[in-house]
Amino acid sequence: MPINIYKPYLSLKRTYKGGITKDELSTIGLKIYKLSSNENIFGASPKAIEAIKNNLDLLNEYPDRTDEKLRIALSKHYKNELSADHFIGGPSGSEVLDLTIRAFMDHDLECIVSTPFFLPYQMFSQWQNAKVIDVPMNPSDWSLDVSGILNSITDKTRLLFLTSPNNPTGSYIPRVELEKIINGVPDHVIIVLDEVYEHFADAEDYTTALPYIKEGKQIIALNSFSKAYGMASLRLGYAYTTPKISAYIRQLAKPFLINRLSLEAGIAALEDFEFLSSTTTKIKEERKWLYQQLDHLGIKYWQSQANFILIQPPINDDDFVKKMLSQGVMVRPSANFGAPGNIRVTIGDREANEAYINAIKFIIG
Ligand SMILES: Cc1ncc(COP(=O)(O)O)c(C=O)c1O
Incomplete structure (x- = not known):
């Protein structure tokens, strides 16, 4: 019998891969709104960027x-x-x-x-x-x-x-x-x-x-x-x-x-503190705006304390992700987190959020 050199417990059934980057997309010529990885759409603190420049x-x-x-x-x-x-x-x-x-x-x-x-x-x-x-x-x-x-x-x-x-x-x-x-x-x-x-x-x-x-x-x-x-x-x-x-x-x-x-x-x-507070103020405002839009469209969602909102899409989750992408909006299915059928959407700035809401309108027709 050959000796097994591989640890059996490292053959994991469920692994976490993280959301894809914009570069991995084949959608060409479309403006992409990445609302799939809970990033800060407003960028990083200018002071942090300056610190990086000073250390190059x-x-x-x-x-x-x-x-x-x-x-x-x-x-x-x-x-x-x-x-x-x-x-x-x-x-x-x-x-x-x-x-x-x-x-x-x-x-x-x-x-x-x-x-x-x-x-x-x-x-x-x-x-x-x-x-x-x-x-x-x-x-x-x-x-x-x-x-x-x-x-x-x-x-x-x-x-x-x-x-x-x-x-x-x-x-x-x-x-x-x-x-x-x-x-x-x-x-x-x-x-x-x-x-x-x-x-x-x-x-x-x-x-x-x-x-x-x-x-x-x-x-x-x-x-x-x-x-x-x-x-x-x-x-x-x-x-x-x-x-x-x-x-x-x-x-x-x-x-x-x-x-x-x-x-x-x-x-x-x-x-x-200025950058932090301007980011969080804008995200909280946009969160409220998105609730209104989702209510208006009759989309079920859960109130959020974060920079994303979990929704129940009007169609099958995988199809929803694909159709959203065809409109340039990247969103994240939550099945791998243990919430199958739902979709997590990062809160962006007004332009990105409008693109997201318009893409839902396109899907529901
Ligand atoms: C709940 C939670 N914890 C921890 C992390 C890890 O964050 P990072 O490794 O980017 O610092 C994330 C990232 O998405 C997260 O959603």
Whole structure:
């Protein structure tokens, strides 16, 4: 018998590929509106772009050895409510997620997710040969099954993935629900609260993990520069948590993990409150406008706290994606996230949103 050199648990059934780029499209001569990857249509902070220009002569030199400079800037950005020791920086939210999962998951250990969710939670956990337990959300309003989650915890559970606002549903976890979970988990379970869309949330009872981490709760709050900061191509992200967990996870960071341009752009972007607030104000305004348009067209959608809206298309999801593309609008089916039949559409500027609404009008005739 030949010896099998391949790890059987690396043959994953469901993998996450990320949305396609405009370059991968064969549509020629049509203006393309990319509303499929939750990017910031308003670009990136001019201060971040300036910081990149100022560092272009140094591409030949290694960057900082660690994420320390970013962590110091983050502490300042959080008005010193957290110290630099609370943070973990890395080349994207996904990478910090992977570091976290590598630090805590192992063969025979378990984590909990709630369908529909950002697939990398499952995929990266399976890379560690860990078991993924799914406690699905209620599909009528995408609320969490809090008691189901708490009842699924065993001695082997280490990570509990929560996302607020959630991708792909746009739903959020109200403060009361979050506190039920925080107060209900035993000490051996760490909550990963993915808040990469937090800047777009405006519900009164929305909360990030900040107040709880300040109290010393074992939560890892995941953040990214890909969304409101408009820096998806630079791959920069971070998390904040207790100093003990942060130091533990940072042991896994490779030297020179964050490239110079991303690091300098990220630090500059953190200081550009103007760009952040103009982006989030415009997206929230457009979100309301889109609700009106979708209501008018009789398209079912779920209210969103993020920079995208999940809709139930009037025709089969795959056909809808193709027909939208024929009108130059890229949208994302949510089947791979565990919400089959629905479509996630990023909120753009008025021009892109009008193109999207006109494309639906074209489809429904
Ligand atoms: C819920 C959620 N978490 C994390 C990420 C990771 O973001 P990035 O790796 O671009 O920083 C994304 C990206 O789409 C996301 O939707």
